[in-house]
Amino acid sequence: MQLDLFADNxxxxxxxGDSVTCDDxxxxxxxxxxxxxxxxxxxxEEQNYKYYVMSAPTMSDREFDEKMHRLEALERRxxxxxxxxxxxxRVGSDIEKNEGKISDVRNTKNFxxxxxxxxxLSLANTYSEEEIRDWLExxxxxxxxxxxxxxxxxLKFDGLSISLWYESGxxxxxxxxxxxxxxxxxxxxxxxxxxxxxxxxxxxxxNTFEIRGEVLLPWENFERLNRERxxxxxxxxxxxxxxxxxxxxxxxxxxxxxxxxxxxxxYVLGENLPCYTHYDRLQWAKKLGFNISEHIRVCxxxxxxxxxxxxxxxxxxxxxVATDGVVLKVNNLRQQxxxxxxxxxxxxAIAYKFEAEKQxxxxxxxxYQVGRTGAVTPVANLEPVQLSGTVVKRATLNNEDxxxxxxxxxxxxxxxxxxxxxxxxxxxVEVTKRAANASPVEFVRVCxxxxxxxxxxxxxxxxxxxxxSGCPPQKKGKMEHFVSRKAMNIDGLGAETIDLLYSRGLIxxxxxxxxxxxxxxxxxxxxxxxxxxxxxxxxxxxxxVPWARVLFAIGIRFVGETTAKQIARxxxxxxxxxxxxxxxxxxxxDVGVEIARSVVSFFDKEENNVIVERLxxxxxxxxxxxxxxxxxxxxxxxxxxxxxxxxxxxxxSRDEYKDIIExxxxxxxxxxxxxxxxxxxxxxxxxxxxxxxxxxxxxxMGEEExxxxxxxxx
Ligand code: IVH
Numbered sequence: 001m002q003l004d005l006f007a008d009n010x011x012x013x014x015x016x017g018d019s020v021t022c023d024d025x026x027x028x029x030x031x032x033x034x035x036x037x038x039x040x041x042x043x044x045e046e047q048n049y050k051y052y053v054m055s056a057p058t059m060s061d062r063e064f065d066e067k068m069h070r071l072e073a074l075e076r077r078x079x080x081x082x083x084x085x086x087x088x089x090r091v092g093s094d095i096e097k098n099e100g101k102i103s104d105v106r107n108t109k110n111f112x113x114x115x116x117x118x119x120x121l122s123l124a125n126t127y128s129e130e131e132i133r134d135w136l137e138x139x140x141x142x143x144x145x146x147x148x149x150x151x152x153x154x155l156k157f158d159g160l161s162i163s164l165w166y167e168s169g170x171x172x173x174x175x176x177x178x179x180x181x182x183x184x185x186x187x188x189x190x191x192x193x194x195x196x197x198x199x200x201x202x203x204x205x206x207n208t209f210e211i212r213g214e215v216l217l218p219w220e221n222f223e224r225l226n227r228e229r230x231x232x233x234x235x236x237x238x239x240x241x242x243x244x245x246x247x248x249x250x251x252x253x254x255x256x257x258x259x260x261x262x263x264x265x266x267y268v269l270g271e272n273l274p275c276y277t278h279y280d281r282l283q284w285a286k287k288l289g290f291n292i293s294e295h296i297r298v299c300x301x302x303x304x305x306x307x308x309x310x311x312x313x314x315x316x317x318x319x320x321v322a323t324d325g326v327v328l329k330v331n332n333l334r335q336q337x338x339x340x341x342x343x344x345x346x347x348x349a350i351a352y353k354f355e356a357e358k359q360x361x362x363x364x365x366x367x368y369q370v371g372r373t374g375a376v377t378p379v380a381n382l383e384p385v386q387l388s389g390t391v392v393k394r395a396t397l398n399n400e401d402x403x404x405x406x407x408x409x410x411x412x413x414x415x416x417x418x419x420x421x422x423x424x425x426x427x428x429v430e431v432t433k434r435a436a437n438a439s440p441v442e443f444v445r446v447c448x449x450x451x452x453x454x455x456x457x458x459x460x461x462x463x464x465x466x467x468x469s470g471c472p473p474q475k476k477g478k479m480e481h482f483v484s485r486k487a488m489n490i491d492g493l494g495a496e497t498i499d500l501l502y503s504r505g506l507i508x509x510x511x512x513x514x515x516x517x518x519x520x521x522x523x524x525x526x527x528x529x530x531x532x533x534x535x536x537x538x539x540x541x542x543x544x545v546p547w548a549r550v551l552f553a554i555g556i557r558f559v560g561e562t563t564a565k566q567i568a569r570x571x572x573x574x575x576x577x578x579x580x581x582x583x584x585x586x587x588x589x590d591v592g593v594e595i596a597r598s599v600v601s602f603f604d605k606e607e608n609n610v611i612v613e614r615l616x617x618x619x620x621x622x623x624x625x626x627x628x629x630x631x632x633x634x635x636x637x638x639x640x641x642x643x644x645x646x647x648x649x650x651x652x653s654r655d656e657y658k659d660i661i662e663x664x665x666x667x668x669x670x671x672x673x674x675x676x677x678x679x680x681x682x683x684x685x686x687x688x689x690x691x692x693x694x695x696x697x698x699x700x701m702g703e704e705e706x707x708x709x710x711x712x713x714x
Pocket of ligand 1: 154
């Protein structure tokens with residue numbers, strides 16, 4: 001039985017899979033759809049988190065929108081399942097949930113959260129001209145059938161939205177969208193953007209207003225940033241949007257200023273503002289010094305709107321910043337008011353998203369990569385094809401389910417797309433071109449690196465190689481992680497050198513690093529005595545790395561940087577940790593069942609304990625010193641204090657000061673506010689912070705004074 005549940009007023013054709021065949025009629029289908037609603041909500045919620053908080057989405061915008069449309073349609077069909085928390089009812093949130101599970105968002109915490117004066121909504125998205133026409137018809141209908149309505153066409157900039165508050169002419173707040181109701185105040189970072197005025201002298205005495213726009217990283221700066229990250233062996237940003245979003249949430253404004261963000265403004269709000277159309281308001285803002293796009297046009301017919309879309313679909317490739325569509329807005333502000341809003345977006349505006357460029361090419365074979373964690377990722381080897389300016393030879397296939405959902409066969413002709421990601425994606429198979437004798441792609445069952453049978457745990461999408469102590473990429477990956485900056489921070493020992501040392505049999509696990517001898521290193525190709533000395537100095541220095549970071553460095557699954565800190569605060573030495581139970585571990589903040597189980601099973605393995613003992617023998621720090629123990633256990637000297645770090649320091653690095661503050665129970669914050677207890681100021685403190693501190697009467701403490709204070713407290 002084919003259930004076409006949405007034949008009435010919906011354009012989406014919703015059916016579970018292709019069709020639902022069931023014995024007991026609609027009830028089974030009902031429960032399938034109801035379950036799908038729950039599953040879609042969960043999936044979209046997770047994607048929102050990855051997109052807005054992690055700046056690292058794993059789904060293309062288009063796929064996200066399609067799933068959202070399907071969820072909307074299903075929810076319309078099952079109104080009894082209405083939930084105000086559903087992603088259809090809320091805009092995605094960029095406020096971190098602070099679950100402590102993901103280690104590299106540490107820098108994104110501690111911004112002051114501020115309520116928006118007007119909710120910060122998003123826009124309804126469309127992908128077809130037909131939907132644009134439908135929207136226009138709805139607009140005309142909403143304006144009592146009036147058809148000579150002006151539509152402003154603008155480029156849709158692909159960055160992240162920002163709301164700037166000007167009070168008495170001065171920039172006073174810069175809020176991210178957050179959850180639409182409250183956002184993070186990232187004003188210090190926004191002040192680093194050259195084309196955002198710090199102050200405006202408004203005409204007509206209007207100098208208190210809000211202006212919204214998009215923060216972006218121009219292509220050129222994005223590419224430079226990724227080149228630098230590549231050289232520093234840091235993960236690359238997938239696209240300028242993610243890079244801009246990651247940048248805006250850094251706590252260190254000096255770092256932000258080096259990255260070179262831009263802003264385009266596109267929406268002015270406030271009381272008693274001049275002008276009665278959206279277009280005129282933008283021109284007014286332009287005169288005040290805001291960066292308003294020069295490509296805005298007022299259109300008077302659907303044909304003009306379509307011509308604008310067609311022109312920019314092509315011409316956008318020459319723009320210095322990323323755009324992903326066109327935004328259409330009713331120009332007249334009274335008409336905007338008449339049309340009003342839905343729970344999530346204005347009815348007077350809509351976004352048209354450009355199609356990602358795609359090409360048809362042949363799938364020659366599938367290979368499998370084993371990552372540091374043992375996860376096996378299938379990769380498509382393609383007949384090389386030109387796509388968005390680069391030659392594409394490979395595409396990710398994500399996991400086994402993705403391959404099955406495409407019903408992929410070797411030799412298939414497939415559509416490849418470059419969406420927001422660097423790595424192209426296969427989006428569909430051209431089944432008509434399949435050879436009669438083509439065989440389906442069968443996911444490997446043994447590790448391509450070490451031959452161990454793979455495992456796939458319930459609820460997980462990936463197959464894993466369980467041989468974590470013997471599988472080469474996992475072993476090398478563990479060592480790379482161990483020496484990395486946020487772990488043991490061993491200077492002069494990067495991925496390439498580890499590869500070399502491993503292939504020569506000089507290191508097999510992390511403890512071997514401490515047995516390396518000068519002559520062994522110096523004899524390696526491309527290294528020599530100088531490199532050997534540098535590396536050995538780095539290895540020596542790593543012995544003083546605090547216990548919390550060593551715990552992070554030894555690479556226990558699920559134990560990220562933040563979790564390691566929490567655990568090390570409770571368990572003051574590796575010996576205490578080794579003795580604990582899963583139940584006890586779960587009483588530590590941020591530690592759930594999965595993490596607790598992972599820690600306990602790590603210490604259940606003899607080989608891990610052997611490594612730990614060898615690290616101890618080498619002199620690596622495996623406990624907090626007496627002093628720090630006292631601090632951790634009793635003297636939370638900075639308990640309840642919020643501290644802002646600014647400038648450069650001579651005794652410790654900024655990261656070290658952040659650690660010290662956290663260890664002593666204090667809270668780091670990126671921006672000065674009334675809540676700031678004091679500013680720990682080094683040389684060249686940012687002028688904006690200084691000004692704000694003076695205004696609010698916040699104490700500024702020098703490095704020496706700070707060190708004396710915490711030492712006296714000891
Ligand atoms: S207007 C209430 N105009 O796209 C209307 N938004 O998908 C506010 N965006 O949240 C938005 N370029 O972050 C508008 N020219 C433009 C835009 C634009 C990019 C972003 C913005 C918005 C999102 C919606």
